[in-house]
Amino acid sequence: MAAPDRTLRGFAGYTMKRAFNAIQADVNAALAPFGLRMVTFSALVVIADNPGLRQSELAEALMIERPNLVLILDELERAELISRDRAAGDRRAYELRATLKGGRLCDRARRAVTAHDARMTEGMSETDRQALIAALRRIEANGPERQAHGPDRLSAS
């Protein structure tokens, strides 16, 4: 008998949801030894790559609502992986930086995630893997446009 979900398999969304579930389970298992989850790893990498980044900039980069980012950063700060320092020019804001410990953990976790990524894309050529990422970015770009950061063009009701 054919697979019960054969119709759904023709849709990119359904197949992507199943693939992402597999990825998420695997990457969280890969990150657990470091005390990280997918979202805390993502935040740590972006902070390490962009010293002095503000929380609101990080929230925008990761498409996380500001309130939800607070607990994520609390977790990283409690583990002494990042620091929140008052910004010099604007005393409302914090500048985020990875600590020495955070930078080291980030490097090790990155290698673990690189190995995880290779495991999940096993059997695909590097060209296929790049094509996959390009297709995913295309889909993201085709999605409903995010609210612009500039002055708003639509007057809401």
Added chain:
Amino acid sequence: MAAPDRTLRGFAGYTMKRAFNAIQADVNAALAPFGLRMVTFSALVVIADNPGLRQSELAEALMIERPNLVLILDELERAELISRDRAAGDRRAYELRATLKGGRLCDRARRAVTAHDARMTEGMSETDRQALIAALRRIEANGPERQAHGPDRLSAS
């Protein structure tokens, strides 16, 4: 300046999460006029394609835990899109079927989702689209093996 998340962009998982978020928002918008969500649509399609399917079989096909499926089916049943009939041979089980109304709505919703899928993959060739789905299935297959449905081979602790 480079994108703050440039490192993460090299990982399939991060880019897939963002692409899936875009897809989910768009498909739910496409399904809202039908009173459906992604998961209720998926359940309805599989039921329509497999008349007489049991709840546990549907749960396995969609990788939804049985308890979570109950409310989804309650919702479809309340909307008179599916029926739950006691199975003839096994009075514990229910046989799921789409009602006439459910079948019609399913057809219309499928067309809307097909249009949504085309919108999200706009700019990609049909070959690229098929390659994307193949890559996603490969990733799913590379994931942690699901528990087998046959006799278990591992004795749990």
Added chain:
DNA sequence: TATTGTTATACTCTATAACTATA
């Protein structure tokens, strides 16, 4: 007045244990 970070809160999704009725 607007913005940064925060608190409180609510809603969805998901996972597990335990129950019932059947087998």
Added chain:
DNA sequence: TATAGTTATAGAGTATAACAATA
């Protein structure tokens, strides 16, 4: 004893409103 469906519940993840401090 095991299975199908159910109930209750708890944990994530995510979204919005409102606040204090600052601009």
